[in-house]
Structures are given as C-alpha cells and as structure tokens.
Amino acid sequence: MTQRQIGAIAVFSGYLLLAITVYRWQLFTHFVSTVLLFKALVPIAFVLFCWSVTRLLKWPFWTALLMPLLLETASYFYIRHTIAVNRNASRHEVGVLQKWINYRDVxxxxxxxxxxxxxxxxxxxxxxxxxxxxxxxxxxxxxxxxxxxxxxxxxxxxxxxxxxxxxxxxxxxxxxxxxxxxxxxxxxxxxxxxxxxxxxxxxxxxxxxxxxxxxxxxxxxxxxxxxxxxxxxxxxxxxxxxxxxxxxFANTATFNRINETYYPMRYTYFFVREKDMLKRIWTSPGQVFGEIGGAISSWMNGRQLAVVTPPDIxxxxxxxxxxxxxxxxxxxxxxxxxxxxxxxxxxxxxxxxxxxxxxxxxxxxxxxxxxxxxxxxxxxxxxxxxxxxxxxxxxxxxxxxxxxxxxxxxxxxxxx
The missing domain is CATH 3.40.50.1110 (SGNH hydrolase)
Structure with a gap:
C-alpha cells in the first residue's frame, strides 16, 4: 500500500469520525459517560481529519494541530463580530447563529x-x-x-x-x-x-x-x-x-450537560453541523464557499450579513x-x-x-x-x-x- 493510499484512508477515517459526531450526535446524549465521550471525540475528530489532510499533502505534523486551532479561533472571533455589529443595530441579522439557542445551557x-x-x-x-x-x-x-x-x-x-x-x-x-x-x-x-x-x-x-x-x-x-x-x-x-x-427529566438533564460548558472545537463544530458542511461540500461546494466568503467579507468590513430575515407575523x-x-x-x-x-x-x-x-x-x-x-x-x-x-x-x-x-x-x- 502506497503512502498516498494510506493518506486517503486516514482522510476517510477522520471524515467518518467527524460525520458521526455531526449526524449521529444523539447517540451520545443518554449517559454522562457518553456525553464526556462526545466532548472528547469532537476535538479528536477535527485533529484526526486535519492530520490526515496534512499527511496526504505532505505538510509538517505541526500544521495538523495548527489548523484546528485556527478554525476555532476564527469561529470564536466571527461570533464576537456578529454580536458586536448587531448589538446597536436597528434590526438583528445573525444568520445561522440564530440556531445557537439549541446549543446553549438550559x-x-x-x-x-x-x-x-x-x-x-x-x-x-x-x-x-x-x-x-x-x-x-x-x-x-x-x-x-x-x-x-x-x-x-x-x-x-x-x-x-x-x-x-x-x-x-x-x-x-x-x-x-x-x-x-x-x-x-x-x-x-x-x-x-x-x-x-x-x-x-x-x-x-x-x-x-x-x-x-x-x-x-x-x-x-x-x-x-x-x-x-x-x-x-x-x-x-x-x-x-x-x-x-x-x-x-433526567434524560434531558443529561443531554444538557453537553451544553453546560465549553469543549475544544465547540464553535467550529456548531458551524460545520448547522451549515451541513460535510454533505454540502460535495453537493454544492460553490454555495458553501460563497457563504464562507460572505461571512468573511462582513467580518473584515465590520458590518452585518447582507441578508434580511422576515419577521414572524x-x-x-x-x-x-x-x-x-x-x-x-x-x-x-x-x-x-x-x-x-x-x-x-x-x-x-x-x-x-x-x-x-x-x-x-x-x-x-x-x-x-x-x-x-x-x-x-x-x-x-x-x-x-x-x-x-x-x-x-x-x-x-x-x-x-x-x-x-x-x-x-x-x-x-x-x-x-
């Protein structure tokens, strides 16, 4: 088996583990032990996926650790930007972040x-x-x-x-x-x-x-x-x-433990899951990169997203x-x-x-x-x-x- 084949298998393995945390997260909500496992698997999945990509591209090992760190840092500061530009606005346009209510501690x-x-x-x-x-x-x-x-x-x-x-x-x-x-x-x-x-x-x-x-x-x-x-x-x-x-009640309280505290890669995980990126990167890559570009543009220019959410009348x-x-x-x-x-x-x-x-x-x-x-x-x-x-x-x-x-x-x- 060639190094490229090994790298491809590693990419698939990292992608699969990440997909499990994104599309089968309900499996981890029933017990305290599985909640803790989920919080560990999310950063492991991102690191494994990034490591497999860097291995395939023959990049240095340290880039496999740097990539998740950069992704999470960018996600965090984009969230802070969204809060800042909307705080004093006459209307709020937060895009996909309106779904954060499903990720907050209840x-x-x-x-x-x-x-x-x-x-x-x-x-x-x-x-x-x-x-x-x-x-x-x-x-x-x-x-x-x-x-x-x-x-x-x-x-x-x-x-x-x-x-x-x-x-x-x-x-x-x-x-x-x-x-x-x-x-x-x-x-x-x-x-x-x-x-x-x-x-x-x-x-x-x-x-x-x-x-x-x-x-x-x-x-x-x-x-x-x-x-x-x-x-x-x-x-x-x-x-x-x-x-x-x-x-x-006990089951819901156990599930809520996922959202009680921060875990590594939590913000990046939110965007990947709520934007359905693991699927859409294959089915509509142009749209995905367009949305990412629009978000980066609004961030760099210090303005709201160029969308209008209709009121619920x-x-x-x-x-x-x-x-x-x-x-x-x-x-x-x-x-x-x-x-x-x-x-x-x-x-x-x-x-x-x-x-x-x-x-x-x-x-x-x-x-x-x-x-x-x-x-x-x-x-x-x-x-x-x-x-x-x-x-x-x-x-x-x-x-x-x-x-x-x-x-x-x-x-x-x-x-x-």
Whole structure:
C-alpha cells in the first residue's frame, strides 16, 4: 500500500469520525459517560481529519494541530463580530447563529439549578446558587426556598407577584436587573419574582396556587409564543397532561450537560453541523464557499450579513388560538385570585403587537374589568434584545420596568 493510499484512508477515517459526531450526535446524549465521550471525540475528530489532510499533502505534523486551532479561533472571533455589529443595530441579522439557542445551557435542566417536580415538571432547585452563562452574558443565580429566583424575604407578604417564563426570571441579566426587581424598587413595594424558564400560563397558574396570596394586590403575567403548546395540552380534555416524568427529566438533564460548558472545537463544530458542511461540500461546494466568503467579507468590513430575515407575523387565526388557551388558563387563576392582573407579551429577538391586541379583544368579550394590558412592543427596540440569544438584555428589562411603573401608578393598581 502506497503512502498516498494510506493518506486517503486516514482522510476517510477522520471524515467518518467527524460525520458521526455531526449526524449521529444523539447517540451520545443518554449517559454522562457518553456525553464526556462526545466532548472528547469532537476535538479528536477535527485533529484526526486535519492530520490526515496534512499527511496526504505532505505538510509538517505541526500544521495538523495548527489548523484546528485556527478554525476555532476564527469561529470564536466571527461570533464576537456578529454580536458586536448587531448589538446597536436597528434590526438583528445573525444568520445561522440564530440556531445557537439549541446549543446553549438550559437552566431548567442544568444539574446545578434544576429540580424535578411531579406536577410542574421542574422547578429551580430550592436554595441553590451558581453562575449561568452563554455567548452574550454571565450571571449569578440565587434561588430561594420556594424554588424561584428571588431572595428569601420576598416570600413574606409580597404585594406584587410576577409570573412568567425565562423573560420574567431574568435569563441573561443579574437578579437586580430584572424588570421584577426594578419595578419593586421604583414603586417601593415588596415583589416576588416567580418566573421560571419555559413555563406556560398553565404551570404559572399551578405555581401561583401554591403561594400564600393574602398580601398580593397585583399580578404581572407575562406571555410568550411558546406558551401555546403547554396551554393547549393542559386545557384540552382529549390531550394527556403535558408533564415531564422523572425519567424524561433526567434524560434531558443529561443531554444538557453537553451544553453546560465549553469543549475544544465547540464553535467550529456548531458551524460545520448547522451549515451541513460535510454533505454540502460535495453537493454544492460553490454555495458553501460563497457563504464562507460572505461571512468573511462582513467580518473584515465590520458590518452585518447582507441578508434580511422576515419577521414572524402571526395571522388572526393564530393569535385567536393563542388567546383562546391563554384565557382558559387565566380562568383557572380567577378561581382563586380575583385581583388586578397586568398582562404583557414578550418574545425572542423582537415583540410584535398582534398577540397582545388579540388578548385585549378576548378580554372585552369576557368582561374582566381587572385585566390590564401592557404593549411591550411600543417600548422595546432591537437594541434591547440579545442578538443571538434573543432574550431581552438589561436595557430591555429597564424599559419594561419603567413602562410597568407608569401603568401601575397611572391606573392606581397598588395601594400603598
């Protein structure tokens, strides 16, 4: 066997190992040991592939180590460039990096923060604390004994309770930067931030039902588009309750360990997998190199990608469906809480007005005089969202808090 044949076999072996990590990554998500194996195989696959190519080309051995290092460094700095040019832009264009949400650490399944709950699926682990981070933020988290992100004192006779998902919880900001904390500070009242990541309105109702509510004068209820799946499943008699089992929770928490921390070649792996480069380099090489050239050009020129992502505008039928199941969940809250509720809508990367308008129309039909609606689309701008992650940043929380303070004060929704 000639040296060239040996080199070709080595290239194929490296390519095959890389393909396994890209196209069969699910095989590594079931056990802690396989997660650790995956994190080791990814850099090994890249080094082996680069070594086989350099061997075939008769390049020095050290280039096999330099190539992966250069690829990962370039990937990292391209990500930083994308964040920088979009941070203050009037619209966000991050290209394939919008898929990074599938690669970030999900706090409700993080082994340091997550705790299984039979009826809620999960809560934040009582009395836990730690750091949650991703490409655009690093924040300390401290969970009280009730399993929500607030201090222990907030559990005693709060006047204002915030219910919602990761937006309310404060994904991507410090605890003192959340609109829940800021609103309470500006109004001078005790608040309880009961937002938990990925909760829909139905589970927010269940969580609220477990609280002491004798002191509560006002609830701020935040809605997100992804609440619909839970609200529909829990409110439709024909559907089985959408509850995580202990086993499915444990499996998801194990899978999440892949994304909890950085591993070598993680950024390069993301681009290779999400751009399907291992296949497309053979089927459409011109397109692949064109995309790479466009990305490099935007990087070198310090500008956004030359693409326009159309907004996700909900149709009237879609917003009507959201409103239907939101109000079915809200009706269950009304069985044990009759006071004032401020409803607001927040969604990833931008928030449009169609949803909250549909809720307002449904409220007119129900005749609930204690419902009030905050139009966050009128106060938030693109700069108030993290370009890649999609959650609102510290400035977004501050804007929402200011709007809440104006509404609560103007309509006198709280008694001092």
């Amino acid at each position: 706090i409700q399944f993080n082994r340091h923060f997550a705790s299984y709950s039979p009826d809620l699926g999960y809560v934040l682990r009582p009395n836990s604390e730690g750091v949650h981070s991703s490409l655009e933020y690093t924040n300390a988290f401290k969970i009280n004994s009730f399993g929500v992100r607030d201090d222990e004192a907030s559990l005693a006779h709060p006047k204002l309770v915030f219910l919602g998902d990761s937006f309310t919880m404060g994904w991507g900001v410090d605890q003192t930067q959340t609109y829940a904390d800021l609103t309470g500070s500006k109004l001078g009242v005790k608040t309880l931030n009961a937002g938990i990541s990925s909760y829909g309105t139905y589970r927010e109702m269940l969580l609220f039902s477990k609280m002491k509510r004798d002191s509560v004068q006002l609830v701020v209820l935040q809605y997100c588009d992804n609440d619909l799946e839970e609200n529909e499943a829990r409110n439709e008699p024909r559907n089985q309750p959408q509850v995580l089992t202990a086993k499915s 909900k149709t009237p039928d879609e917003t009507k469906r959201h409103a239907e199941y939101f109000f079915k969940s809200l009706a269950k809250i009304r069985k044990f809480y009759k006071g004032n509720i401020v409803v607001m809508h927040l969604d990833g990367r931008y928030t449009r007005p169609e949803m909250i308008r549909a809720f307002e129309e449904e409220a007119k039909r129900t005749g609930d005089a204690h419902l009030f609606f905050l139009h966050t689309d009128e106060v938030l701008q693109a700069q108030d969202y993290y370009p890649i992650d999609g959650h609102i940043n510290a400035s977004g929380h501050a804007r929402v808090a200011d709007a809440l303070v104006r509404m609560i004060g103007g309509k006198q929704l709280l008694m001092r």
